[in-house]
Amino acid sequence: MSRVYAKKGRWLQWGGGMAIVVALLLDLVGCMPMPFLERLEWQTYDSRVRATLSEEADPNLAIIDIDERSLYEVGQWPWPRSVVADLVETLFDTYHAGLLGVDIVFAEPEGTLLKQYWQRLVSDYPALEERGPPDSGDAVLADTLANYPVVLGYYFQASVAEDDPPPVGTLPAPVEVNGGDSLSVPEPERFTGNLPELQQSAMGGGFFDNPQVDDDGVFRRVPLLQRWEGELYPSLPLAMLMAMIGGPTIEPKVGEGAGVAQLEALDVGGFEIPVDNQGAALVPWYGERGHFDYISAADVLNERIEPEALAGKTLILGASAPGLMDLRSTPVGGVFLGPEINMTLLAGMLHQSYKAQPPWVAGAELVSLALLGVLMTFLYPRLNAPTLLAVSVGLLGITLGGNFWAWQQGLVLPLAALLVLFVLQMLWHLALNFLTESQQKRWVAERFGQYIPPKLVDDMVHSGQGMSLQGEEREMTVLFSDVRGFTAFSETLPPAELTQVMNRLLTPLTGAIHAHDGTIDKYMGDAIMAFWGAPLHDIAHAEHALEGAFAMLEALDDINQIFIHEGKPALAMGVGLNTGSMSVGNMGSSFRMAYTVMGDNVNLGARLEGLTKAYGVSVLVSEATVQQAPNWCFRRLDKVRVKGRDAPVWVLEPVGQWRGLTPGQREWQAAFDEAVAFYQAAAFEKAQAAFAALEDQQDPPTQLYLQRIEYYQETPPPADWDGVWTHTNK
Known part of the structure; x- marks a missing residue:
């Protein structure tokens, strides 16, 4: 019965182990999605990001920050376009900046804004009506942008509601991508761009929205291209990179994944950027918020920084002031500025430090999960609990070590499904081992309890004393x-x-x-x-x-x-x-x-x-x-x-037992031993007298000795007699 139960238990272990493997494989191929696995994958990714932050900032990159002090000194946002023009001129003429990206969109004419503002002001101060509204600064800003390397930002809208207005402003010129028509990139339904005169005067433009934020609201990957009316447009960091190297044609690199061709990377003038099949790149995080230098816009306008502080640097203009803060949730912090995310992307492009997740990774995960799952399913039932734990820890260590080594090499290998596989397989087989062991102990106790005391059986089951059925x-x-x-x-x-x-x-x-x-x-x-x-x-x-x-x-x-x-x-x-x-x-x-x-x-x-x-x-x-x-x-x-x-x-x-004997019993025992000693010494007369004194006890051994003594008195033993009586019967 024990062997039959063990066989059934083994089949149960195999069946449960294979069920775990099949369920995880079905999730990987999309037939039975398990959302918790996706969230666990995000968490393991975030943990690896935080564990490998370099904290080394590129001194050639900085953020011009419209901070709270800037609003206090210059005035509330939006600033007059002439002030923005002054800021741009100061950055290039005074501080000799190399390139400026603008993480702000100028979608409405300043004249319209000034007119609305002027009407509200006149309603409070009627005497100002005779002076008329101030002149618009759009032309001033446009002239300024035309003289310097500035890349403006804008944003796409993935979907629109019925009451949303039509697209605003204009888009920059699209980028050239070889075979771009075949790329599967996001296709938004609306955009908000800059004024035509501003965008046409700028060196280029790039979007700063992200339609691929994960379901938990965390920025992990950002698309580098989006398609509008058949044309491809770059993100702000990509547009800045192209402005720096002369706007080359983008060459897509295609790899094999799941048996079909999939987008693997974008080659931008020799700068290779790993992307997924939707053209999105993993953000190459360097550090927590504030990793790059932040320079107050007020300090730039008032020329309070050292002349060489910005020379030749690549800059992004953005806002951190309360009310203007462009905040995002990221793996390295719940409050992260949008401009710094764009700067991080640009730094990754320049330093070629992106993490890659090639198309073949999905197939590798599928194969590794299947192989490890089958190994555990058929190996674990043969192991006892301590060995099973040791093997699990060893396999887990190898898996984590290999995954981390790949991460250091720039590869992002999935981890969540393997972790769940390890945990579920280990728990399942430990539970079945415990159940099987309990059933076997119960069976042993029931069977051997017929031969061994129940207390002894219990001691055998619960004691740590080693017991072996081998002969000893x-x-x-x-x-x-x-x-x-x-x-x-x-x-x-x-x-x-x-x-x-x-x-x-x-x-x-x-x-x-x-x-x-x-x-x-x-x-x-x-x-x-x-x-x-x-x-x-x-x-x-x-x-x-x-x-x-x-x-x-x-x-x-x-x-x-x-x-x-x-x-x-x-x-x-x-x-x-x-x-x-x-x-x-x-x-x-x-x-x-x-x-x-x-x-x-x-x-x-x-x-x-x-x-x-x-x-x-x-x-x-x-x-x-x-x-x-x-x-x-x-x-x-x-x-x-x-x-x-x-x-x-x-x-x-x-x-x-000695403690239970009466004095009479002790004396009788001593007298009997003395009589036996006389007999052993062949002193038969003394032995006969000693045994005769005990005869009234009706003791069978005493009667036996009296018979032997009578025999030896008639037939004396040999001189070398040793007192031994030989029994010939069993």
Whole structure:
């Protein structure tokens, strides 16, 4: 039954393990999406980003910040276009900046804005009406932009509502992309661009929106191209890069993924930018917010910074002031400025430090997940819990190490599905191992509880003591018992009742052995073989065996009272005990095994049980057992040579524990030992007198010795007689 259950448990482990693998594979191929895996993948990606921030800023990149101090000194936003023109002129004429990207859109004519503002002002101050509104600064700003390398920003809108206005402003010139018609990039439904005169005067333009924000609202990848009316337009960082290197034609690089051609990278004049199939690049985070230099726009306008501070630098104009703050959630911070994200993208392009996720990654994840899943499914059921944990930790360490090494090389390999695979496989197999082990322990307890005391079975299950079924040598005590006269007793009973009587007899005898931590080896008809000291070690095995033997005699007395009441004859029993080195373990054949003891000392125990009838006593022990039971009182019965053993041994009868003996019992035991000593010395007259003094006790060994002495007086033994009595029967 245990083997059948183990086989069923193994199939259950295999089935559950494969179910885990199949579920994860179905998620990867999109047949059974599990959103929690996608979110876990995002979290593992964010953790790797935060763990590898360089914190080394490029000194040639900086952000011109419209901060709170700038609003305080210059005025509330929007500033007059002439002020913006002054800011641009100062950056290039005074500080000799290299390139300026503008993360702000100028969508409405300043004249319209001034007119609205002027009307509100006149309603409060009518006297100002005669002066008329100030002149628009759009022309001034347009003239300024035409003289310097400035890239303006604008934004697309992925979808529109019914009440949204039509597109505003104008777009810059599209970029040239070889084979651009085949690219699958975002196609927005609306845009908000700069005034035509401003955009036409600028060196270029790029969008700063992101239609590919993940569902948790975090910026992780940003599209570099979007399609409007069939033409492709670059992001602000890409437009700035193209402005720096002369506006080359973009060359898409295509790789193989899932058996089809997929966009893998964009080559921009030798600058290769890894992208996904939608043309989006992973943001190459360098540090937390404030990683790049922030320079207040007010300090630039008032020329409060060092003349060489901005020389030749690439700049982005943006806002951090409250109310104007362009905030985003990112892996490196929940509050991150949009201009700094664009600067981070540009830095990645310039330093070629982008992370790549090529098309083949999906296939590699699928294969690795399948291989690892199958390995775990069929390997883990063969491992115990500690080994399973060790193997899992090892495999997980290799996986994490390889993933992190790939990350350092610029490759982003998926991790979430593998982590879930490890956790679920480990938990599943540990749970099944625990269940299987519990069931096996219960099965062992139920089966071996018939032979081993329940307390001992419980100790075997819960102790940390190593136990082996392999044969080993141990010092133990063995017990043999046999009911005398049972054959004649059984002949008077029908077979059905005989079985019932046998069970009634053996049950309390077995209980007496179990009560004193003995292990039943086997039943041989009405005979019992038991031992102490295995499978658990027992340093007091001899004393426990003696206690068990006397408990068996008491149990037999109780049974006899019932038998007599039923009209059946009373039964007697002989018990033999021997202590010594024995071989214990699982022994037998390939068809049947049994946990048993073997050896010469086991045979001697059986011989001692047979001698109890010859001496007319209930219990006989060897001298080896006496040495292991100092709390017990014994009387020496005889020095004998048993069948099958040449060396003579002393056989002794346990009288009882010393603490329970009366003074009279102690004196009688001492007198009997003295009589035996006279006999062993061949002083038969003294021995006869000593035994005769004990004859009134109706003691069978005393009667036996008187008969022997009478024999030796008539037929004296040889001069070299050693006092040993040889028994020829078992």
